Amino acid sequence: MDIDNTNTEALATVDRKANDTMTLLDRVKVIADAGEYKRAGELWAAGKAMLKAIADSYDPIIAAAHATHKKALESKAELYDPMESALRRVKRIMADYDTEQERVRREEQLRLEAAARRLAEDRLIAEAAAAEADGDQAQADAILAEPVVIAPVILPGATPKIEGGPVYREVWKFRIVDAALIPREYLIPDEKKLGAMTRALKGAMRVPGVEAYPEKV
Numbered sequence: 001m002d003i004d005n006t007n008t009e010a011l012a013t014v015d016r017k018a019n020d021t022m023t024l025l026d027r028v029k030v031i032a033d034a035g036e037y038k039r040a041g042e043l044w045a046a047g048k049a050m051l052k053a054i055a056d057s058y059d060p061i062i063a064a065a066h067a068t069h070k071k072a073l074e075s076k077a078e079l080y081d082p083m084e085s086a087l088r089r090v091k092r093i094m095a096d097y098d099t100e101q102e103r104v105r106r107e108e109q110l111r112l113e114a115a116a117r118r119l120a121e122d123r124l125i126a127e128a129a130a131a132e133a134d135g136d137q138a139q140a141d142a143i144l145a146e147p148v149v150i151a152p153v154i155l156p157g158a159t160p161k162i163e164g165g166p167v168y169r170e171v172w173k174f175r176i177v178d179a180a181l182i183p184r185e186y187l188i189p190d191e192k193k194l195g196a197m198t199r200a201l202k203g204a205m206r207v208p209g210v211e212a213y214p215e216k217v
Contacts, residue, residue, distance in 0.1 A: 007061070010057060011057055011058070014053055014054060014057045017050065017053070018050050018053075018054055021043075021046055021047055021050045024043050024046075025043055025044075025047055028040050028043060090166075091166045094165075094166060095166075095168055097159070098159045098168065101157065101158040101159050102157065102159075104158070105155050105157060105158060108155060109153050109154070109155045112153045112155075113150065113152070113153045116150040116151070116153065117148055117150050120148045120149070120150050121148055124143055124144065124146060124148065125144070127143050128140040128141075128143040128144045131143060189210075194207065194210060198212045202214075
């Protein structure tokens, strides 16, 4: 509902009368006699009537604005919600691909590191064998005692970078693979079940480590 000139004038009249009524109500501080009591009652009645006039004037405007706002939200949702849902789905698919590529990258990196370690170990064994063949057992032992050091293998990620593409953040979660192995400090009592038992059995409820007690509310 648009507030046209007629509505504007009507609202201005209501505003003026409301302010006048408030001025009179604000003057009521202490009632000293029956006359003042009667006058306060008349002002109270006038204020109640003014409340109705304010509501009658503004509620239709508020209702129309609310209806317009609601319609705008519905129109937005018709376009926005399916798009947002589709984006979440595509991002999930992309995240799954990225996770799989990272797994493949890590496996290949570990394979290359293991191969490099084997080569380094074979080299030390060959050097130790050569020293031993030359009759230098001490040198051979020293070579075999050397730590195997290899250069770290760093493979680049296979997932391409996309300008304006989705940004992922890691959220670490857990899954229970054997509940029997979980330490006690990570377990919590079944309070819902205990509460149901207490309400049903009251003082007769018996569970080791748990005490039932009444509380007046």
